[in-house]
Structures are given as C-alpha cells and as structure tokens.
Amino acid sequence: MGTIKAQKVSAIEHEASEGYSKRFTDSSASLTIQMAALQNAQKMGNKEDEAICSAYLALTHKRLLHLKEFTKYAERSYDIASSIKSNRAKAFSNTAMGYLKSYTDDKTQALTFFLEAYALFNTMQSYDQSAKLGADISYLFSPDSPDKVKKYADEGLSFAEKSGNPESILHARLAVGSYLSDLIAAGENNRWQEAVSFFKQTIDFIEKNETKIDSKSNIGIAYINLAALYMNGPKPIDENSFLSALEKAVVIGKQYGIKGVYRSSMGLRGQYYVSKGEYRTAENLFKEGIAYQQSLPYKDNYLLAAFYECLKNIAAEEKDYKAYFEYDASFIKYNKLKYDESTQQILQNTDAKYESEKKIARIKQLEQENKLQKKNQLLGYGISAVLLIGLVFMYRSYYFRQRYHQKREDFLQQQQTNNKLKMELLEKETLENLAEKLSLERRLLQSQMDPHFIFNALGNIQGMILRKDTDLAVLYLGKFAKLSRRVLEQSRMETVTLEEETLTLKNYIELQQLRLNQSFDYHIQCNDSVDQQLPIPPLLIQPFVENAIEHGLKPLEVFQKGILFITFEEKPVENLLICTIKDNGIGLTASRRQKTDDSHRSLSTKITDERLLLMLKDNSQAKLEVRELTIDKDGQQGCMVTLSIPIL
Template sequence: MAALQASQKDGNKEDEAICNAYLALTHKRLLHLKEFMKYAETSYDIANSIKSNRAKAFANTAMGYLKSYTDDKSQALTFFLKAYALFNTMQSDDQSAKLGADISYLFSPNSQEKVKKYADEGLSFAEKSGNPESILHARLAVGSYLSDLVAAGETNRWQEAVSFFNQTITFIEKNEAKIDSKSNIGVAYINLAALYMNGPKPIDEQAFLLALEKALIIGKQYGIKSVYRSSMGLRGQYYVAKGDYRTAESLFKEGISYQQNLPYKDNYLLAAFYDCLKNIAAEEKDYKAYHEYDTFFIKYNTLKYDESTQQILQNADAKYESEKKMVRIQQLEQENKLQKKNQLLGYGISAVLLIGLIFMYRSYYFRQRYHQKREDFLQQQQANNELKMELLEKETLENLAEKLSLERRLLQSQMDPHFIFNALGNIQGMILRKDMDLAVLYLGKFAKLSRKVLEQSRMETITLEEEIQTLENYIELQQLRLNQSFDYQIALASSVDEQLHIPPLLIQPFIENAIEHGLKPLEAFQKGMLSISFEEEQEENLLICTIKDNGIGLTASRKQKTDDSHRSLSTKITDERLLLMLKDNSQAKLEVRELTLDHDGQQGCMVTLYIPIL
C-alpha cells in the first residue's frame, strides 16, 4: 500500500498499475473477493491508459486470476495468454514460469497437448530464472500432467511420475527455506502419496505414510486446510481399504478433534470425516454409531452446502459486475477513438483555412454540416450503447433470478413427499418385523438417492451414466416399496456415448409418474413393465429418451384422481426447464402418447423427451 501511495504521489502510472496488480493478488490469497476485484480492475484500467507492456503484463495477470477465481476459464485463459506473451517478450523468466504452469492447469483436462506444452515451457523458464519458488510451482504442473496420464490409464508412466515427484521432494529438501509458498510443498507430498496409493499393489507403505506425515506437518504448522484434509483423508482411506477399521476410525476422530479446537472450523473436512466414520460403522453393522455419525454428517454437510452456495452467488455477482464494467470500458474506448478522429478532422479544417481565405466561407459551411452530422451520429450511437447496457443488465438479472428460482424449486420438489413418507413407513415396518438387513439395505439406497438428488440439483450438467445410475437407484427403491410388482429395463443405442452431458434430474419425474399413476394401480395378478431407452440424433445434437409402461394408461389414471386440479410440481418445473432450453436448442420438447390395447391386451403410456446435449 505504501508503494501504491508513493507511485500516486509521483504520478508514475506504470508503477501504480503494477502496485494495484500486486495488491489484487494479495487479497486473492486472503479470499477478499471485493478488494481483489477492485484492485485488479483498477490495474487493468490504468495499464490500458498508458503505453507500457510491463504494466499491461501485470494487469492482465491480475485479471486472469480474477476470472479464474470466479470460474470463468475462457476469460481467464484470454488474459493469461496476453500476459504470458508480454512477459516472454520482456524475457521475464520468473513470471513466465508461473503463468505457464497456471495456463496448463486451465487447459486440463480438455487438451492434454496444450497442458504438456505450457507445463514444459513453464518449467524451462523456471530453471532459467533459478527461483526455487517458481521451479517448484512449475514442477507441480508437470507432475500433475504425469499424474493425469496415469489416472487416464497409462500405467506404464507410473514409475516416471513417481521418479519425477521424488526428484521434486529432493529439490524441496534442499531449498525449503527459500520457498515461501508452503502449500505447494504440502501438495508435492500429497501428490506423491496419491501416486503410491493408486499404483501397483502391494504399495510401498513406508514411503506412502512418510509422504503423508510430512504433508500433515506442513498442514498443521501453517494452517493449510487443503493439505491437512488430503493428508488425513488419504491415510484414513488407506487403512479402510486395508481393513484396519480401528486405525482409520482413530485417524478420523483425531482429525475431528483437531478441527474442533481451531477458531475457524472446516465444515467440508468435518462432513468428510463423519461420512468416513459412517461408512466404517456400516461395514461393522454398528447401527447406533452409524446414526450418531450421520447426525453430525448432516449438520456439517448442510453448513458446507450453505457456504458453497454463498460462494457461488458471490462469484456470480462479481462476474456480472466485472462483465458490466468491461462493456463500459469498450464503449469509452470507442468514444475516445471517435474523439481522436474528430480532432484530426479539426486539424485538417485549420490547414484548409490556412491555404487560402478564398475558400474559407465554403469550407466553413460544409465542414459545419459534416460536424453536425457526426455529432448527431455520436449522440445516437451513445444512446444506443446506453440502451444496450440497460437491456443487458436487465436480461442478465432476470435470467439469473429465473435460473436460481427454478433450480431452488426443482431441488425442493424432486423427492415427492408421498414417496418419502411411504419410504420411511416401509423402513419402520421392516424394523418392527425385525427384518434389519432389508431395512438397512432400503435405508442405504434411500440415503444414497437423497444425496445424489441434492448434489445433482446444484450442477449445471451431469453425464448420461450418472443420470442412469440415479434412475436405477430410484426404480429399485420403488420396486422394494411395491413388493417387486413390476420389472424394468434400460437400453442404450450403440451410438450413444454414456459420457455425454445433459441437464440433471430431468427424466426422474416422468419415471415417477409412470410408476405411481400407471404401474402401481395394476391388479395384483398383472406384472408391470417399465422400459427406458436412449437414442442420439447427432445432427440435431439431441438425446431422445423414451419411457414406456404397460400400466392402466392416461385415461384410467385421470379417472382415479380425486383432485382434478392437482398436477405434479416436479413435472411442471421440468416443463419450465424445457422452455428455457428452447433458447439454445429449438428442437427440445416433450411428447406424451397413450398406448391403446393391442392383440395381447396390453396398454399403457409412452413419454418421449428430446433433450439438448450440452
């Protein structure tokens, strides 16, 4: 701050821009989003007002980290690549090394070729600079690339990755006093331990535990939550996988106790530890302990979710304000260009007047008309730009409010209250009948389904594979509840990729309707059948989901309803979501058709969803 005040006093705009960039990065580490955004944008404004590549490089770096912080990867890459090119031109190896590493992270996992390119370039610049801090930062990027290759199935690269991280650890031990970013040291040990755990079996237990112990020391000594969390979690998972539940339980309880004694609790970590303790209790069939741990898990998971939601909203507000300001800056730049053009025209007019007084009156007359038209044009363009900004602000706020409202209503309506009531009633009946194994199975499936619904309701997209897993869990619960009175099958066309992305929780309401209003009312002697199929129209970029049942049909179902005004809230919200999707894909739609009696006496209903692939 003192350097910023000195630069302002001296009127040195280049130093002022750079000082603002450094202050932005300082507030980034302190998690002060408003201050981070203010100093980053101030640095960018000042840098663009002067001719200094050095100021522009630091300003674009600060803006890149701001966009990355608010999850705007595309804009982050744009700013980082500009800064990277400028620092390369200035031969600033230290800054180029850090940016090369961070750019490689942003390209992961979509472009492994670019991940490798920028990670290798970053390490090359770091070694030229000789700065231990930059070298470690770049080595972690290269190590992350190697670890990703191993995780993707290239097991032949495992030994190369382990050797690289062992070399990194040796480098750390020689230069630890010169490395300020202690979190990077902890990350190096965590990554090495993760490689051992996921490598060939049996693992090198001594090396694995030693790496975690060093990471744990770093996490505790410097209060680095992520390092401490990963160290305790990996160690606990190792002992759980090994079957040593007592050691794993002791580690998780030790982690909980440590967190409880801190002034600021890590709700994410506490929820994760209680979830692990729940799993251990379930394995040992200690239902009393399971209930106790589940109570605490729900408490901290709710707190974690509230914190996450608050962060998402805060980032969304910051992103909107930043984009609004960028539009305004572009408008001002356009106005400045027009003013410069008018200035040049004024000089031209003066030159013409100086050439000869004989043409003065004529020149003055026509030039006045030209300026009047130009002024009218500028006023009209400024009015149009202001109108565009007002429309952009209104549309952005309306879309954000509509989206948040729709997602909130979807989350509240997905689990039908009647289904939850019946599920809990069935569990109670099983417990009263002392059918404990079935009750635990039913409760586990119900808890898993509830968690999946909560998690996926917060996501923009999920894979088709995840959607099918959630549907299978839901249908199996319904089979248990209805005493296996119906069967089901899910079929995928050979051309359908299970990893394609679709909006979450879009299909479940129609499965629920087919079971509740079609299959459930069937006579006891009739066996229900639910068929779900998926096909892909690549030209239209659509996934076609067909849901067919052999239930009583739409006409008979409507006759059985006592309240004609009732309509499934989740189905209504799904219709609203489809209407929103029409803005991006005009082919998104829903078709419902009643199946008439065939020669075998079969009837039912068929629903066809045309879902945009995201």
C-alpha cells in the first residue's frame, strides 16, 4: 500500500488562512479577508470550504474575546461539517469546537473534540495543525496525567518539525518546555539545566524566525518562561540573563498590546527586587507599570490590582502605614472591578456552554430520529414484501390445491367400475405421495446426501411400485425415510456420538445392499478400547463409504462378492479416532478409467474436504489418507481410506 499524501489546500481555504495569520497585527483586515473567503465559499456552494472558513473566523473571534461570534462560527462550522463527508472539514470544525469548550472551562468536551481533530489531521498529514493540537492537548492533560502530557507534547514537536512551520514549532516547543517546568516544580531539580538549555534553544530559534511567527504572545511567553526558570533556579541567579529575558518580554507586551505577557514580566521583575530587599526599585517599577496602564485606552484591572497589592506589601514591610492605606484603597477598588469582570466572564461562559450543549443535544436527537425514521421505512418495506410473498404463496397454494382436487375427483370417477383396480390405484397414489415427500426432503438435504444415490433410490421405489412389489417397496421406503430423517437431524448438530454415527452408517449401507441386490457384505468393528460415546463431527464418514460402494464394489463382476470393512481405533495419546474404510472393489485406477464425466464431483465429498481442512487448522494431526491396495495372491484388490479424526 502506498503512503497517504497530504490533502491539497483549496484557494478559498488558503485565502482564509492568510487572513487568519493577520489576527495579531491587523484584526480588522484579518476579519475582512476571512469574511470574503466565507462569502466566496457560500457563493460557489462549497460546503467543505464554508465549514473551514467558519472555523478560522471562530478562532479569530476567540483571539478578540468576542464570545458570541466565537460560539456562532464554531457551531456553524460543526453543523456544516456534520452534514457532509469531508474529513478535512470535520477536522477544522472539531478544532473550533474544542477551543470553544476549552474557553468555557469544559475540559472533558474539549479533549473529545481535540482528539477527534488530532486523529483526522494526522491521517491527512497536516503536520502544522497536528503540531498545534498536540501541544494544546498536552496542556489539557496537565497536571493530572503527566504521561499523556509528555506524549502529546513530544508528538506535537515531532509534527511541527516535519511541517517546517516556525509558528507551529514555537507552539510545540512551549508545550515541551511547560512539561519540563512542571517536572522541576514537582521536585525534579536535576532537570533544571536541561530545561534552561531547551528554552535557550527556543530563544535562538525565535531570533532567527521572529518575522515568520504570527503569534507574538508565544514569543513573549518563551522569554517569561526562561526568566521564571532563572528566578526559581539555583542561587545566586544569573541576574543579567534574568533581567534581559524580562526586558524583551516587556517590549513585546507593549508593542503588541499583550496584557498577559506585560503583566507577568512586570510582576516577575518586581518580585525579584522585593526578594532582594530593594524596595525603592521594586516600588518605582510597580508605579511605572501603573502609569503605563493608566495611559492606555483600556484598563487591565487584574494588573492594576496586582501592582497595588505589591505596593501595599512593600509599605507594610517598611511600616509606612499611611502609604499602606492609600495603596489598599486602590487595591480594593481594582480588585472589585477585577472580580466583577471575572464574574461576568464566568456567567458568559456558562451561558455559552449551556447553549452549545443544548444545541449539540438537539443535533444528536435529530440524528437519532432520522435513523429511527429510516429503520421504520425499511421495516415498512420489509412487511410489505412479506405480505406480497404471502399473497403469492396463498394464490399458488389455492391454484394447485384446486388442480389437485379436480384431478382427484376425475381419478375417483374413473375407478368406480372396478373396486380391485381402485384399491391398487389408491395404494399407488399413497406411495407416490410418500415418494414425493421424501423427494422434497432430499432437495433440502442435497448438501448431505449424493443426488445420484437419492435418484437411484427413488427409481428403485418406483420400479417396485410398478412391479406391484408393495411389501418390498414399503420396506425400502421406510429405510430411506429413516436415513433421510437421521441425516437431517445430524446435519443440524455440531457433534454426534460414535454410536449414533455407526447406526447411520448401518442404515445407509443396508439401503445400498437392498438397492444392489445384496451384491456385497459389510462389517463394522470397534476396538474394545473405543468409547462409543465419543463426540465426532456428524456425516463425516458417509461420503467415503458411498465412494467405496459406488466406485469400488458396484462395478464388480456378478460372480464377485463385494466386502466392505469399517474399523474404529482410538489413540488417546494423540487424541485421535482412526477410522479405516477398506473394500475389495476394482480399485482407484480402474475406477478412474470407467468414469465418463470427470468434471462431476460429489457435493458431499467437496463439503467433507472443506471440513477436514477446518479440522486441520485446529489440529495438525487431522488427516485423510487414500491408498490403493495391490492385487494379492487370490487376485483381490481394492482401496483403503484412513481418516484421522480429532476427538472433540
């Protein structure tokens, strides 16, 4: 099988992707380009591209914190992808839904969607998408499942390196770095140097590829994580490297308006100076951060509350209670605003989560109703078909029954003149009906009994009837019916006892003796050590007995008396029952010369071969041996079949 090639990206998807890449530098242009791509997909009626464009728009609105639009486009993408057969559309829509569930703190559902998208992107060899998802899945498993955190982080980095996409590589490297930082926080301090080296390599990678990386926040996070490692590492810390990393993070936070990066970098610097006892430096740093935040058109209440809390703690350390109360008043103000924002965000997330779950539940309900409707439709067709077949059979039964009664009436009218002839004809009719019934059973058992034997047996019965040899015909017919019933019963069983199989063989051979005018004798012998209740496959030996009679004994000259020997011997060590079928017939070579139609092959023999092959799979000692016997001093020859049957 050839390798699976990555799926080609359409022009519309490429346009949406280009717009998505501008979400950090120009959000207005990003949305405009993506909306144009979505409209093009809708105009062309391309559902796959429409689902993918909707997914990109959902993720862009996530970046802009527009929860309502984020939810709308994520759910639209999922609805469209669910209605078409496109793995690519399903991968993007599951990704959007995963981020939506993660945004509303529904980790379980987020993992379900992410893992589905991850598997689909892996199948399509979309390495850049697989890399980002692998990293984000590892974050969701943290800190509960360290093994899975490491697994998906490593897989994400492997996929990222295959893609060659700088943004995907940085995203995946941050996930691996986060895993290493978690290990150090858990007490594995011996891995600190490994983590620092890894982040330094990440910084080198950033400096070489910064213009190709769209997610500037990830660049700032890399610097902050390196600084945090220095802060929590061996003392004394490398102050120059620590402050250099934080300075670069501050520049990125200010340049791109990334509040989280700016907040974390300023907080780390302040904590460092406080830990050194340089309160004035720390105080000036926090005041500088507050002044910068006050100058912006938006207020980061979380950051302002954190800075005022730090100033309050410094004042407490210096026992400057006046300053403490001033800072505390501002802290209470911004902390309340922060709490209000947080509460509002939680409520919005809860509403979005509820609406999303309600919609998904409704979709599943509609899918179930659709499946049920299809099942009911198929059931209706089935019932109609059964009724139609029943009507056809009722009509045929009525038609043939009418014909039967008409013929019977004509028949009885013709026999009224002669009672003796009437009785003979009625007797003949009864025997013919029995023969017809057995012929029907013969058709049902055609896979167990050779058709030639059945036709010959029925022919003999017909001949006896015509010769008015009623007693012999009834005897023959009774044996034939008994054999047919036994074969039918045993054909439905998985095993029969050796005793039952022997009785079936005796019945069959005696019927053949009647048919062939007692032209041969038979002997069935079981060693004393053989358990008569051994379970064996039913109707396994009869086809070989039939071959011995039909092709070995039947062609003998009239003056030659045929003899058939059947012996059973048990080998407990090998867990085998050995059955030997030996005759003094004309032998294999002469039998082949007499065949005029070599293309015919007994169905029963074919089935027996298949059964032996199945036994051979379960027991390597199961086998069949056919050997021609050489002419002895008395001019006798024949054939010997040896069956090694596994004891069940």
